[in-house]
Amino acid sequence: MSAPTLKTSPHLRGMKSVDVIMRNVVYALIPVSLFSVLQFGLSALALILVCTTVCIGTEHFFCLRAGRETTVADWSAAITGLLMALVLPPGFPLWMAAVASFVAIALGKQIFGGLGFNLFNPALIGRAFAQAAFTVPITTWTPGMAHRRFMEFIPTTLTPPFLQPDMEAFQAWVTGLKLDGYSGATPLAMMKFDRFETDTLELFLGTIASSAGESSALLILLGGGYLAWRKMLNWRIPTAVLGSAFVLSAVFYLQDSTVYPSPFFTLCSGGLMLGAVFMATDMVSSPVTPGGLWIYGILIGVMTVIIRLFGGLNEGVMYAILLGNAATPLINNLTQPKIYGAVKKRKEVKA
Amino acid sequence: MTTSSFNLAHLLRGTFRQGIHPPDNKQFTAARPIERLPFPPELILPLSQHAGKPSVSLVRKGQEVVRGEPIAKADGFMSVPLHAPATGEIADIRLMPSARGPMVESIVLKVYPGDPQEILFGTEVDVDAMDPREIPGAIQDTGLVGLGGAAFPTHVKLSVPEGHSIHTVLINGCECEPFLTTDHRLMIEQAADLVKGTKILMRALGAERGIIGTEDNKLDAVEAIQKVLRPEDGIEVKAVQTKYPQGAEKMLATSLLGIEIPSGQLPYTVGLGVFNVATTTQIGQLLPMKRGVIERVVTVTGPGVERPGNYLVPIGTPIRFLLEKLGFEGTARHLIMGGPMMGGTVSSLDTPITKGCGGLLLLEEHQLTSEEQMHRYPCIQCGACVEACPIRLNPCELGRLANKARYETMAERFHLMDCFECGSCSYVCPAAIPLVQYFRVAKSSLRERRAAG
Known part of the structure; x- marks a missing residue:
């Protein structure tokens, strides 16, 4: 021994x-x-x-x-x-x-x-x-x-x-492909500038023009689901981002469906899904407190919709997440969890 | 006894928020009945095995003592006496290694080989006829301290400050530490004494209600206790969810009654008295005989132990003796007294089993954690610790502040002093940051500063 x-x-x-x-x-x-x-x-x-x-x-x-x-x-x-x-x-x-x-x-x-x-x-x-x-x-x-x-x-x-x-x-190459109805624009751009709304199912499955990995909402959700199941991704973030984006865009859509896209389109188009599942959830740049995660997610979802609908750009996820990242230290600070058996601190009166 | 499969009954049971699910590893010893080991040739009895003032020795070198005889007396209220765990001769009173680290004044008792080791001390008393006000004193005389690990003198908990009253006595049989099974076996094998002890505590505190709480990986214990309970006892036994640290008194109070013990307060402020199963069982056994604590059940376990089990050993048995008797493989370099989550390692094999020690766990390095798990990374702010902390602290922020030695901020803004060092944050941390250790250092540094004024 x-x-x-x-x-x-x-x-x-x-x-x-x-x-x-x-x-x-x-x-x-x-x-x-x-x-x-x-x-x-x-x-x-x-x-x-x-x-x-x-x-x-x-x-x-x-x-x-x-x-x-x-x-x-x-x-x-x-x-x-x-x-x-x-x-x-x-x-x-x-x-x-x-x-x-x-x-x-x-x-x-x-x-x-x-x-x-x-x-x-x-x-x-x-x-x-x-x-x-x-x-x-x-x-x-x-x-x-x-x-x-x-x-x-x-x-x-x-x-x-x-x-x-x-x-x-490049244009010659595209023409050579002899595609019907191809405009060289993403669904978001078509929505913004031509008021053309791509079929949501196509968006969901991913058979459209897009960034390399933003196309299939289905596969992104599968990957995110796997990580959430292994508890390696905080489910609160994608839920808050997608939920708030859905709700806010539904409000606009219900007001005027000829101008604003449907909430389903909002969820499945562009980088929102990839951003919500894989980028906003980056542990280092997102808050740690449960309450903070909700605020952070909602902030990103809301900013995305606002930039998309009112900005000069057709896509807003990237800036929304970067702004969310920037707000993270403050959010952490403001959302300290209420501890077990918390007692209200009496305000100390200065003598 | 896994709870990982979907189980509705499990989900409906009471629990607290957050916490963790480490593998329980109780399969090595849970089914092994309590067994008495032979007496070791020498016992080492620290005068301080409890929270509070050390006992004062009543014996001198060379004196002969009889099993059960008081050999040290309590030094005031926050102290307890010590009894001879075996008949023999006092070999020495000297500094010996202790489980907590520092060398402490200890009585070394040479056990007489071949002695029948009868307990000659003690007188039968009718506990039911005892005045409730006499019970705390009688319990102090037994030398009882919290046998769950905290080793807080039991009688002190029975003197509730004026203006407070206790309505419910909670008996804590959660034993949420992985590997340990002593409370589990006691509940099965000594249920009658446990109930007897619970009734004594209820009488002493004037409580109408008694609840024995355990985790739902010990439903056989619930059954065993139910068999000896009578309706007029006013005692119920309840299973709560198996989850670490369910056995912390704050957590158990929440799981059973849905109330929170306020920050910085003791259970009596919400009308509760919380006692460990082993302590309560000993009250049930010792008080009617007016005897002292001289032995306890210890789970000796770990993948390297040849004969793991639950053993009844005299207080003061050196670890070396247990290992030699029970056999082990490997180098025995990592010895834990208590459970793997909150227990401490010992530096010497001469360290004795004391009153508060319910387990001896032998692990080899590779059984603890693999290489990758031990690799230190910077904090990635994953928030796993925030979601694990049963007190809902922010270990992530606390860890960062600890790095900068901003201990005052940790205490004032982030409730450092509410941390009871359960280890959940360190357990889940993917970056292997020793958070609990940071907090221990911070707390002791703060205590020193405050003491210095």
Whole structure:
């Protein structure tokens, strides 16, 4: 018998460590990612690979520079990479995607000190940067299910570094696909500018033009359901985001259904579903208190609808979540849980 | 005895909000009847095995003592006497290792081998005829302290401050700590004494109602108690949901009665007296004989123990003796006194079983946690701790403040002093942050500062 070692209680630990949670988020994103490859072919696959590789590489580089042990093994950089790819248009030039991914990790995460310290969702920082820097490509949408999608890239994908994509070649390519009724716009854009409402079932299943991974609400919900079931995602956030967006858009829809989209359309179109399930739920940048989670979710849902209906942009999820992230410290502060057996503090009267 | 499958009866049972579900690991010992082990050659009896002032030794080196004889007396009200757990000779009174860490003044008793070890002390009394006001004193004479682990002198709980009255006595048989099964076995095997003890406590406090509460993974204990209960006893036995830390008195009060004990207050402020099953059973056994506490049941368990079980051992039995008698595999480097959630490790195999110790758990490093589980990450603000804390504190924020040593803020704004160190937050933390340890350090630092004025 050797001398016993000393440790402090508790001597047992639960099974979920950070890397296990992060790995499962990656698992939950696999169906959505595969569907985007199925829909958009080689271009989507290349986009996913580039974003993920650049994100992981950037994380590794910064850790080395900082003289720390690399943190790529915690899987969080892989999540950022996947999400980055899924919120970009499938034909987004790869060099731009690489820059956006670098910005996501460098300015969205490492600058704050890495995992656990970032104020904002890193993938959305990357997306916001791309939105500002690469205005044309990020609003250029390609049709899904092109018949040669596994043989060739979408022309814009392989744009050489530091050049703008050749839009004429792109238009020629789209024309060559001979699609009926294709306008090159997402359902949200068609709604906003043409008052054309895409069939909600199509949106739900995902057979429409969109960002690489925003198309299928069904697959996103499946992934989110899996994580919620494993208790690796707080169900309150997507519930609050989607619920508040539904209610608010229903109010407008009931007032004037010729101008405003139906609440079902609101839920299933654009990035709301992906944002609500996978981006707003980022643990680091969302509140920790149960009450705070509801407030945060409702804030995002409401802001999304307001930006969509009244803003110059047709999509508002990204800004809504970033603003929600920014409000998180304040929300945490204001929603401290009421403790067991709380006693009202008597106001101390200054003598 | 798992509760993971869907079970409506389970869902309808009382419980408290939040908490955790660690694997209960009671299968090693739950079915093993209480067994008496032979006397060890030497007993180590710390003069301080309880919360409060240490006892004052009544013996000197070389003196012969008889099993059951008082060998130390209480030093005032917040103290209890100590009785000789075996017939033998006082070998020494010296500093010995204790479960809490520091060396403490202890009586070392050499047990006479071959002695019949009869208890010659004690006189029969009719407890039912006893004046309720005499009961607390009689209980202090038994040397009883909370046997559930807190080791708070039992008689102190019986002196309720003026202006308060107790309507209900809660007997705590939850034993929510994984691995431990002593209370479970006591409820099954000594139900009659348990009920007797409950009635004594009710009489002492003037309570009309008694509730014996246990978790619903011990329904056989509920049955055993129901068999000995008579309607005129005014005692009921109830099962609550199996959930950690159900055995905390605040949690049990909420689960059984739906009331919360106010922050910073004791159960008597809401008319409750809460006592552990083992303590109550001992009251039922000792008081009618006017004897002292000289032995207790200990669950010796863990995957490495060859003969795990529930053993009746004299107070003062060194761990070394238990391990040698029961056999173990591995290095025995990780020894926990009490349960795995709140128990402490010991540094020496000479550490004795004391009154408050209901379990000896032997785990090897790899049985505790795998490599990945121990890997430290920064806090990712997942909120798992916030949803686990039974007191509904914000361990996440508290942990962050602890890192900055902002202890005053922790206490003033985030209710640090309400934390009773159950370990739920550390258990669920995916980043393996030692939150409870942070809080212990913060609390003791605050206590020091406040003491310094």
